[in-house]
Amino acid sequence: MAPVDPALLQDLRVRVGDALVTDPAVLAAHAHDSSRAPSEGMPAGLVRATGTSHVSAALAWAHEHGVPVSVRGAGSGLSGGAVAYEGGLVVALDAMRRIRDIDVANRTAVVEPGVVTADLDAAAREHGLFFPPDPASARWSTVGGNIATNAGGLRCVAHGVTADAVMALEVVLADGRVMRTGSLTRKDVVGLDLTSLFVGSEGTLGVITEATVRLKPVPEGPQPTFRASFPTIEQAADAVAAIVAGPEQPEVLELLDALSVEIIQSFQPTGLPAEGAALLVGQTAGPGAIERAESILELCRALGATDGHVSEGDDLLEARRLANPALTAKGLRVSCDVGVPISQLAAVFRGIDDIGAAHGRRVAVVAHAGDGNLHPTVEAGESADEIAAAERVIDDITRLALSLGGTISGEHGIGSVKRHELPWQLDEAALDVQRAIKAALDPRGILTPGRAI
Amino acid sequence: MAPVDPALLQDLRVRVGDALVTDPAVLAAHAHDSSRAPSEGMPAGLVRATGTSHVSAALAWAHEHGVPVSVRGAGSGLSGGAVAYEGGLVVALDAMRRIRDIDVANRTAVVEPGVVTADLDAAAREHGLFFPPDPASARWSTVGGNIATNAGGLRCVAHGVTADAVMALEVVLADGRVMRTGSLTRKDVVGLDLTSLFVGSEGTLGVITEATVRLKPVPEGPQPTFRASFPTIEQAADAVAAIVAGPEQPEVLELLDALSVEIIQSFQPTGLPAEGAALLVGQTAGPGAIERAESILELCRALGATDGHVSEGDDLLEARRLANPALTAKGLRVSCDVGVPISQLAAVFRGIDDIGAAHGRRVAVVAHAGDGNLHPTVEAGESADEIAAAERVIDDITRLALSLGGTISGEHGIGSVKRHELPWQLDEAALDVQRAIKAALDPRGILTPGRAI
Numbered sequence: 001m002a003p004v005d006p007a008l009l010q011d012l013r014v015r016v017g018d019a020l021v022t023d024p025a026v027l028a029a030h031a032h033d034s035s036r037a038p039s040e041g042m043p044a045g046l047v048r049a050t051g052t053s054h055v056s057a058a059l060a061w062a063h064e065h066g067v068p069v070s071v072r073g074a075g076s077g078l079s080g081g082a083v084a085y086e087g088g089l090v091v092a093l094d095a096m097r098r099i100r101d102i103d104v105a106n107r108t109a110v111v112e113p114g115v116v117t118a119d120l121d122a123a124a125r126e127h128g129l130f131f132p133p134d135p136a137s138a139r140w141s142t143v144g145g146n147i148a149t150n151a152g153g154l155r156c157v158a159h160g161v162t163a164d165a166v167m168a169l170e171v172v173l174a175d176g177r178v179m180r181t182g183s184l185t186r187k188d189v190v191g192l193d194l195t196s197l198f199v200g201s202e203g204t205l206g207v208i209t210e211a212t213v214r215l216k217p218v219p220e221g222p223q224p225t226f227r228a229s230f231p232t233i234e235q236a237a238d239a240v241a242a243i244v245a246g247p248e249q250p251e252v253l254e255l256l257d258a259l260s261v262e263i264i265q266s267f268q269p270t271g272l273p274a275e276g277a278a279l280l281v282g283q284t285a286g287p288g289a290i291e292r293a294e295s296i297l298e299l300c301r302a303l304g305a306t307d308g309h310v311s312e313g314d315d316l317l318e319a320r321r322l323a324n325p326a327l328t329a330k331g332l333r334v335s336c337d338v339g340v341p342i343s344q345l346a347a348v349f350r351g352i353d354d355i356g357a358a359h360g361r362r363v364a365v366v367a368h369a370g371d372g373n374l375h376p377t378v379e380a381g382e383s384a385d386e387i388a389a390a391e392r393v394i395d396d397i398t399r400l401a402l403s404l405g406g407t408i409s410g411e412h413g414i415g416s417v418k419r420h421e422l423p424w425q426l427d428e429a430a431l432d433v434q435r436a437i438k439a440a441l442d443p444r445g446i447l448t449p450g451r452a453i
Numbered sequence: 454m455a456p457v458d459p460a461l462l463q464d465l466r467v468r469v470g471d472a473l474v475t476d477p478a479v480l481a482a483h484a485h486d487s488s489r490a491p492s493e494g495m496p497a498g499l500v501r502a503t504g505t506s507h508v509s510a511a512l513a514w515a516h517e518h519g520v521p522v523s524v525r526g527a528g529s530g531l532s533g534g535a536v537a538y539e540g541g542l543v544v545a546l547d548a549m550r551r552i553r554d555i556d557v558a559n560r561t562a563v564v565e566p567g568v569v570t571a572d573l574d575a576a577a578r579e580h581g582l583f584f585p586p587d588p589a590s591a592r593w594s595t596v597g598g599n600i601a602t603n604a605g606g607l608r609c610v611a612h613g614v615t616a617d618a619v620m621a622l623e624v625v626l627a628d629g630r631v632m633r634t635g636s637l638t639r640k641d642v643v644g645l646d647l648t649s650l651f652v653g654s655e656g657t658l659g660v661i662t663e664a665t666v667r668l669k670p671v672p673e674g675p676q677p678t679f680r681a682s683f684p685t686i687e688q689a690a691d692a693v694a695a696i697v698a699g700p701e702q703p704e705v706l707e708l709l710d711a712l713s714v715e716i717i718q719s720f721q722p723t724g725l726p727a728e729g730a731a732l733l734v735g736q737t738a739g740p741g742a743i744e745r746a747e748s749i750l751e752l753c754r755a756l757g758a759t760d761g762h763v764s765e766g767d768d769l770l771e772a773r774r775l776a777n778p779a780l781t782a783k784g785l786r787v788s789c790d791v792g793v794p795i796s797q798l799a800a801v802f803r804g805i806d807d808i809g810a811a812h813g814r815r816v817a818v819v820a821h822a823g824d825g826n827l828h829p830t831v832e833a834g835e836s837a838d839e840i841a842a843a844e845r846v847i848d849d850i851t852r853l854a855l856s857l858g859g860t861i862s863g864e865h866g867i868g869s870v871k872r873h874e875l876p877w878q879l880d881e882a883a884l885d886v887q888r889a890i891k892a893a894l895d896p897r898g899i900l901t902p903g904r905a906i
Contacts, residue, residue: 103796105794149642156639156640157639173882173886183858183878184859185826185859186795187821187860189602189603189865190878191867192657192658192891193603194887201645241558245670287741339641372639411642422644429631429633432630433894440892440893441889441890
């Protein structure tokens, strides 16, 4: 892509004023995201939108001139979806961070896309409500990015994914037109479900400039944490299946293999028990939460757990949230995000072990086990060769998950990092349909080109 | 549309064999659906598919020759989506009625589209599971039709709409190609969410030939029914809002106005109490269900209920399910399907009263109150003039719902009956996007043309 003509940038400045940033240091800071995707070069400009009209003007400009656009909230994505394009435009939404409304009676909130997810949750809690989506990045990722990637997280096992919390959107289309989707009602079947189409579309179809989301009442009483250690990963996986099928639905149900536990402990001593091959950590909430946690533990013991405990604090989940930084610090740098049906959890853990051994690399696995969503992370040096070698391990793990009826991405999305895997999961007709929708909505192909679909 | 050339029909017969039906009596019986939409003439043929290959061959033929296609399961739709086209092709899916798999461990079922919804539910219950979607038509409507319209029902307040139960689809595209969407995992963010796009698309984008759906465990213990009578509709509406916001989430929460109660009682004495302006009927399930129903009743009494009762049987809900036939039998023939945010329930009930009075017509209202989804039904004679006059009442009610932040359709879909209302709710950009997607996926416009979008 040739550099953008300075006269064109001047035209954009006329349209968006000071919202256009061309300071090279700022551009460089916004050229990449939190993934391992390599930089694609320096963007020509960045529009830090403070309102929908900025986004609309920026996209209209890019549409007219065929300039590739990347979109970002906090840049916390793990799949390369927000990496800037050489000579392209970055639309940054982090300054659109107003919570416009919290409607307690209808349990909805209207937010701008740059609101940090945990800030929305905190604002809702002032009214006895909470925002269910809870990605591990909630303290820095934004609602808009969470919606654009249909983010998951720890509470999905109880509350579903981000898509389940989105009722209505304001979206700027590729040509700058502003569209509203969805409604404020709990049921709405009017035309095609464009809300769901834009959720998880990773910036390829439009830019979300406002969202109406569902809130839920904060459960009364304590939210106890439970943990159980298992001698074998199979026993732990069987316990997950039994818990999910049982009467006591947990809020959170996470599984860490022994290597993950060991690495988190050596990164920061958190009191995670070191025994056994796998550690199950979870939470219950609502009426009888403590009794229900005890009842889940009882089930775990019946299925072979050698150690179990219920506590009132959140420490164990905090330790779980340390997994990513701890693994990175210890040289396990290349992770993925596969999913399998619950019944295949034991099989996928066993298979990952075998794949790691065959490649001669350590693989640590933490899993949103209640959803069958795993994050295996492979050890690798920092060189490109090392990363490439680790990615071959990830490819094998991904093929394994697919062979078990699984998915190449449970919650991180495709971006650029997983794009080569798309045809492994989607058939030719589905790929065609995705491309046809993309072409229909973004005929000049300016929005996040070459990614996600 | 000119009649289909006999040579063309012969070509179709070569492709689908005996699945092609041209018996005029059969065609006439399949020319309309359960809505008030007028007949559009006689179709040229009907393909009673027994497998995906029949559907694929039929659509490929229609695509080649530009023949309009209507799709039907049981023909139970209330919006005219399955009415046949003059000289068109009917694709009938009622013979594709195999339940291919019930996977107890993963709590999923794989079904053909013609499976009757209640049959799937019954099959699941043999394994201690149930199929959450529960439209009032469940005993005769089909899973495929429920998915194509994103059907609602009585249990949505607890379990969401049909979309929430759909994990993966096999779809035949307009040109006959077969596509798979979604996955068997609880989380999946791979490319655009085509599953959600096809759910509720009312036959405009493709024909669903297989669905993988979520099942849930049958709650243990009794599922008590509760009822409460209120002196005013405002008190009843306030009680609904309080129940929905409260800790005891009901499985079912229905509201009937006095006229509906009176008409059901005169149609078939069911023991519904006749006092008050409104009757709330609901159900609880799971641990402590009876205590929770009592607790809901207590809340109702605190908010003005003059009569309340908890019982173990299902009689009250059976009476509620009689509403449609009872209203029709008593000359209330023209119904609609609006939704409002919960906080506007009282306002919409009051407004409907005023609109009925202004038009000099009785309007009975039954509502899936916990979802803010109302079915006002207007009295009308059988003549076209009478129906048209009642439709003007419906138009006013629909505009009222929209003015309260509501929707023109909560669960019945648009079909042909509500198509003139689409621009009342959707903005020009959203209408354009829907048309663009339709054109991209069905460039010859053969699938359910002129409806839904």
